[in-house]
Amino acid sequence: MAFALRCVYLNKIRQLSRTLQFSTTQNGLKLSESCVKRLMEICDKNSFLRIVIEGGGCSGFQYKFHIDNNLESDDLVYGGNIARVVIDRTSLQYVDGSTIDFHTELIRSGFRIIGNPKAEKGCSCGASFSIKLE
Numbered sequence: 001m002a003f004a005l006r007c008v009y010l011n012k013i014r015q016l017s018r019t020l021q022f023s024t025t026q027n028g029l030k031l032s033e034s035c036v037k038r039l040m041e042i043c044d045k046n047s048f049l050r051i052v053i054e055g056g057g058c059s060g061f062q063y064k065f066h067i068d069n070n071l072e073s074d075d076l077v078y079g080g081n082i083a084r085v086v087i088d089r090t091s092l093q094y095v096d097g098s099t100i101d102f103h104t105e106l107i108r109s110g111f112r113i114i115g116n117p118k119a120e121k122g123c124s125c126g127a128s129f130s131i132k133l134e
Contacts (some may be wrong), residue, residue, distance in 0.1 A: 029078045029092075030099040031085060035111065038102040039083035043067065048077070048084035049111060051100070053091040057128025061094060065111045094118055094131065 029051075031039075039049055050068040053061055068086065071077070076092060078085045078100075085100055098116040103109065119129035 029085060031079050031083060032099055032101040034102040035100045036083040048086050051087045051091060053094040059128040060130045062128040063113050
């Protein structure tokens with residue numbers, strides 16, 4: 001019975017993540033299946049994952065992730081009410097077209113940005129990046 005419930009749960013997550021995906025042509029953010037699953041586990045109806053891009057890190061800019069429950073006037077919300085990711089308009093300029101993922105390794109797990117079309121290079125840990133100059 002537990003296996004059947006797990007299969008139903010995983011299928012529901014897959015269906016939701018497909019409906020939450022956005023175009024990768026620099027038109028917002030995309031949420032991976034693992035991101036949606038993790039957000040459903042750790043967030044309640046009032047909380048969401050906030051992404052902020054700040055200057056710093058070893059490559060010039062760094063990704064910051066935290067759970068928040070306060071929306072600001074310049075925030076954009078991705079994922080609807082199921083698994084929300086929020087980013088301010090200024091930060092979105094640096095990651096537009098990226099995918100938000102939740103990655104698990106032997107020594108750590110966490111959210112990360114993958115496929116950032118605005119990044120030229122990044123550090124080995126994936127926490128910072130430099131901007132492509134056009």
